[in-house]
Amino acid sequence: MLGQPPASLLDGASMFLDLDGTLVHFADHPDAIVVDEKLRTLLLRLHDVLDGRLAIISGRGLDDLAGRLGLDAVAMAGSHGAEYCLAGGIPVRSTPPANLDDVTAAIIAFAKDNALVAELKPAGAALHFRTAPEMGQAARAFAIDLASRNGFITQDGSMVIELRAPGSDKGAIVRSFMAEPPFASGRPVAVGDDLTDEDAFDAAIALGGSAVIVGPRAATSAQYRLDGVDALRTWLEQAR
CATH class of the missing domain: 3.40.50.1000 (HAD superfamily/HAD-like)
Structure with a gap:
């Protein structure tokens, strides 16, 4: 303790x-x-x-x-x-990743379709599911797949999963x-x-x-x- x-x-x-x-x-x-x-x-x-x-x-x-x-x-x-x-x-x-706009668009679409909150950032984007915790597993699976196909890494957090560029x-x-x-x-x-x-x-x-x-x-x-x-x-x- x-x-x-x-x-x-x-x-x-x-x-x-x-x-x-x-x-x-x-x-x-x-x-x-x-x-x-x-x-x-x-x-x-x-x-x-x-x-x-x-x-x-x-x-x-x-x-x-x-x-x-x-x-x-x-x-x-x-x-x-x-x-x-x-x-x-x-x-x-x-320098932001060249494909950041594509990743951001995918995050926005997933958030809209599933009543989640998309947070856009200079080097990535995040899916917040604090208001829909039952969507946590699906949001994480989507983010991990999207990251692996686009050269991003995922960062798990408190009711959030984030995609960000590697290196920092x-x-x-x-x-x-x-x-x-x-x-x-x-x-x-x-x-x-x-x-x-x-x-x-x-x-x-x-x-x-x-x-x-x-x-x-x-x-x-x-x-x-x-x-x-x-x-x-x-x-x-x-x-x-």
């Missing part, structure tokens, strides 16, 4: 935080998440306490992520690390950020809730840091656990 992370873990941390299911609660539609002003204030304070060593790393597209948070001073990575922007810097983006993951972007100032002067701490966050966990631990899982998911390499979004926010408020 994993224990809660001590407040001392925040001292000298280079903090890598997921968004959905970690900093904000899930919603039935990815556009319906709520990023409240209290969260923005918390993140700006954490950024200051950590001397800028804070990054939000999400599966969302970078523009979507940045637009929702509205925090230009905070480093961010979107599309599982395929796009990123250091604080105040110029966004760096991978959250672990790679943690390692990349940790090679740059100001992150290089800290100890990596990765926090997330979903399977895609395991890559970030493994990278942080390999670099001598720590990992914190948010929520009840059992199989994880994280050393610590917080019960949910509210528990994470309370823990982050202890940063001094």
Whole structure:
């Protein structure tokens, strides 16, 4: 059984935080998440306490992520690390796959035919079945087949299956950020809730840091656990 992370873990941390299911609660539609002003204030304070060593790393597209948070001073990575922007810097983006439009069209059609939610991203697309969990198996089978025929990989998640271009993951972007100032002067701490966050966990631990899982998911390499979004926010408020 994993224990809660001590407040001392925040001292000298280079903090890598997921968004959905970690900093904000899930919603039935990815556009319906709520990023409240209290969260923005918390993140700006954490950024200051950590001397800028804070990054939000999400599966969302970078523009979507940045637009929702509205925090230009905070480093961010979107599309599982395929796009990123250091604080105040110029966004760096991978070239989208040439067949992305074809894959996206297939995802949209399947979602429409089965009353699911299609989420379009710069380097892939996702099928959400939170409102129709009985469709999970069919959605996964469709996505796996589509990915195998088009050179994509699949990423399973909480009530979602995603197709994305190979070559990037959250672990790679943690390692990349940790090679740059100001992150290089800290100890990596990765926090997330979903399977895609395991890559970030493994990278942080390999670099001598720590990992914190948010929520009840059992199989994880994280050393610590917080019960949910509210528990994470309370823990982050202890940063001094």
